[in-house]
Amino acid sequence: MKKFSLLSTRAGALFLAPASALVGVFVIIPFFWVIFVSFTNRTLLGRTAVDPDFVGLQNYFALFNPATFFTRGQFGFSLILTIQFVLLSALIGQALLGLLLAWLSQTVTPTLKSFLQTAVIAAWILPEVVIGFAWFAFLDYDNGTLNMILRGLGLPPGDWLLQQPFWVIVFFNTWRGAAFSMMLFNSAFQSIPPSYFQAADVAGATSWQKLRDIALPLIRGHVVTDLILITMWTFNVFTPFLLTHGGPSYRTEILSIYTYRIAFKDFEFGKGAAVGVVIMLMNLAFALVYLRLAHKKPVEAE
């Protein structure tokens, strides 16, 4: 028997209209508009703000100009910094730490588990400006909690935001985002039948062997999902701006902050749009991989 439809096509279109309008104007049009603007010399102020000229690929040539590509404060420097930032803080930091946190959560007592999870999740849910300010206080040279602890342990304190700004944003982003990986792996581990682990216990397996030989192969799909999502988010994150403003001397200027500076500090909208297009192309690559994997029925290995 053919199911009769609950909503006619016309009513369905009507139901879809408000969402389509909003997404169309604020997501889809910007996508095409940014491509268009990237071929112009549009600025925020002055004559070219109203009447920009078509400049072809000039903005892209400026970005990829080999003479300045790797110079501090230029596109290539920022791109490489971003790749390092993603590798260290997302793929190594958040994913590995999240895995460790989730694995620990499976074995420790409930009280300890809720302490651990509360601390990790608090870092993740609080508004970014609050977190930024908390870290500003945490890292303060004279009075900050970190240097207080270091002095207490007899170690030399440091002015971390000036001396090691890049490592600060790496640790910051790891700390800020580990909760997502932890929660994802938590639910992944809980989907494994407990009898698998019990059988391994009887055989005398260590925790490491259980993780390596039972858990990890079974949650391979979750791991891939996690890696792609946190890569995309970290690639686009703007929060480090709240800690360092991209400085000192561009040393923490990841691509999102670079775009902001070019467009809203230097007022070069055309060039800023070109950076936006490059970012979107990379996002597109990540998203296609992700949607392709997510669309397949999750094939749990073995």
Add this chain to the structure above:
Amino acid sequence: MRKRTQNIFVRRTIFAAAATFLGTIFALPLVWFIFAPFNARAELGLAIPSPFTLSNFATVFQNTFAMQALLNSLIQAAGGVVLVGGAATLAAYALSRSPIPGKGAVTYILLLFSSVVSGSAAMVPIFLIISAAGLIDTHLAVILVFAGGLLPTAMFILRDFIDAIPRSYEESAMVAGASPLQAFFDVALPVIRPGIVVVVVWAFVNIWGSFLIPFILLRSDKLMPASVAIYSFYSEAGTPIVTLLAAYSLIYSLPVIALYLFVNWKFGFRFFGGIKS
């Protein structure tokens, strides 16, 4: 046998120690926040307030700019949430229940676009569209931009939710003579409500906490949400007024904490945490 029990004991202790250590590391940057708001002489250093006082909060409540900023955050988050919740529910219902051709592709493409057009890639065109519409420096600008950005994910969550509800609910209502609209409002909507709550909470937390969009789109002080306004609590010399900032940050974080506890209590946090832009 005894050796093995001993081993398990040692192992348990190591795991417990590692968990305590990591939990402490994660908590450390936030410990300062537990004390500073209640310390009338708070500085950037960690100090137990003596005495505990609420005077910092009194200062915040007397600061009209600070209070206006919280109200602005509320206006923008509430406006965005109403649009996202309403439009996403209608759209998700249509995608689940109407015979519109190519709806699978629509969802797919929307998700793709929304993950490609991120804040950092889209700041230039979003600024241009908002200025072309003459909406720069209005609440509406922030509300609309967030609604557009959050909608695809919201629709996706809700469509999954509606797909899981048996069609027979509405079918029996329509057999009994209800119109499609009645079937939607009186039968489907009450069943979907938990899904809508999840989406609404998620959207609220996202808008309430975000910095970049209002930072770009707003200029005048009287429209700034708390996330941007907080940066004006610096003295002339550029040093932060710590007492005010600490208390204000806590007040500003409270809705997020409350919503987290609510969702955790009501639904468990596992899935809800899944998406965050």
